[in-house]
Amino acid sequence: MATIDWKSLPRPIVALSPMADMTDSAFCRVVKEITGSSPLVMFREMVSSEAVVRGNDKTLGMTAIHPDERPLVQQIFGSDPTTMAEAVRIIDTEHHPEGFDINMGCPVYKIVSNFNGAALMKEPERAAAIVKAMKAATHAPVSVKIRLGWSDPTDAITFAKVLEDAGADLLTVHGRTRTQGYSGVADWQAVGNVKRAVSIPVLCNGDIHKAELIQKALDISGCDGVLIARGALGNPWIFKHFNELAAGKTPEPVTLNERIRVVKRHLALHLEQYGPESVTTFRKHLSWYFKGLPHVKSHREKMMTVKTREELEAVLDEIGKNI
Numbered sequence: 001m002a003t004i005d006w007k008s009l010p011r012p013i014v015a016l017s018p019m020a021d022m023t024d025s026a027f028c029r030v031v032k033e034i035t036g037s038s039p040l041v042m043f044r045e046m047v048s049s050e051a052v053v054r055g056n057d058k059t060l061g062m063t064a065i066h067p068d069e070r071p072l073v074q075q076i077f078g079s080d081p082t083t084m085a086e087a088v089r090i091i092d093t094e095h096h097p098e099g100f101d102i103n104m105g106c107p108v109y110k111i112v113s114n115f116n117g118a119a120l121m122k123e124p125e126r127a128a129a130i131v132k133a134m135k136a137a138t139h140a141p142v143s144v145k146i147r148l149g150w151s152d153p154t155d156a157i158t159f160a161k162v163l164e165d166a167g168a169d170l171l172t173v174h175g176r177t178r179t180q181g182y183s184g185v186a187d188w189q190a191v192g193n194v195k196r197a198v199s200i201p202v203l204c205n206g207d208i209h210k211a212e213l214i215q216k217a218l219d220i221s222g223c224d225g226v227l228i229a230r231g232a233l234g235n236p237w238i239f240k241h242f243n244e245l246a247a248g249k250t251p252e253p254v255t256l257n258e259r260i261r262v263v264k265r266h267l268a269l270h271l272e273q274y275g276p277e278s279v280t281t282f283r284k285h286l287s288w289y290f291k292g293l294p295h296v297k298s299h300r301e302k303m304m305t306v307k308t309r310e311e312l313e314a315v316l317d318e319i320g321k322n323i
């Protein structure tokens with residue numbers, strides 16, 4: 001089975017960051033369709049290792065991969081090395097993603113209170129044991145997504161070395177501490193200090209919200225690549241725009257017609273994944289797609305209360321007519 005070789009992937013590595021409820025198969029396919037054949041890596045939203053091992057159908061369904069999305073990295077969270085390794089074996093056998101990622105950065109109380117996510121940054125020995133157990137369970141590379149620290153923004157330097165020694169193939173560093181949550185700004189310079197402390201590839205993450213900022217984050221951090229999260233929500237064009245900038249071209253602004261076309265395509269893929277009743281769970285994407293667009297304001301309320309595909313498509317057509 002094909003796997004990612006993080007060391008030899010062309011630089012910069014530009015990848016879609018894992019986002020719970022967002023970077024599902026439908027969204028990853030939309031991003032890939034727009035970006036074309038560039039070597040874009042997708043990080044699938046996190047799944048619970050315990051739920052995978054319990055055989056939870058919904059969780060296992062979240063790990064399914066459409067061929068168009070590859071190469072794809074499946075992120076998992078948990079705190080028990082044996083369970084994490086077993087989850088890797090199960091997902092590998094079923095869907096063979098090109099890589100696995102461990103969530104050691106999630107700041108949410110529900111996650112850290114169970115010693116998952118960013119809480120693992122306070123338990124380096126357990127974190128190392130998880131990496132080792134997962135590495136022994138798969139031929140695919142195992143990467144780790146961390147923050148700068150729990151509260152001290154220099155914690156990640158020592159922690160990154162622990163992960164590297166345990167066999168991690170790549171690290172992503174979100175340039176904030178757990179205590180910061182999403183406040184303040186991501187410190188790309190501090191991410192660079194982590195990059196220089198290890199010899200495995202490191203991706204810079206946090207506040208890279210526009211294609212124009214990708215090169216800036218790379219220059220400041222000196223990282224091998226970036227992971228883009230919120231900058232891709234409602235804006236799956238960000239990766240295409242970066243490729244155009246890198247080729248010396250100025251990206252054309254996304255027209256309303258193109259936006260509506262992509263929303264309809266995303267809706268179709270969402271319904272394909274979750275069934276015809278799932279228009280309500282698609283609404284979260286609409287607020288991102290139409291954020292700050294003044295001529296959409298009068299349609300917003302209707303758009304956020306629709307229940308069927310036909311109703312939503314009718315609102316979208318209405319928006320398209322009023323350009």
Ligand SMILES: Cc1cc2nc3c(=O)[nH]c(=O)nc-3n(C[C@H](O)[C@H](O)[C@H](O)COP(=O)(O)O)c2cc1C
Binds near residue numbers: 075105229
């Ligand atoms: C809705 C949402 C869901 C997220 N879910 C995950 C997740 O499943 N795993 C993870 O490691 N990070 C998750 N994150 C964090 C992002 O991957 C990223 O690290 C963070 O948003 C900072 O990057 P950004 O400034 O590009 O958004 C999530 C963020 C958002 C906004």
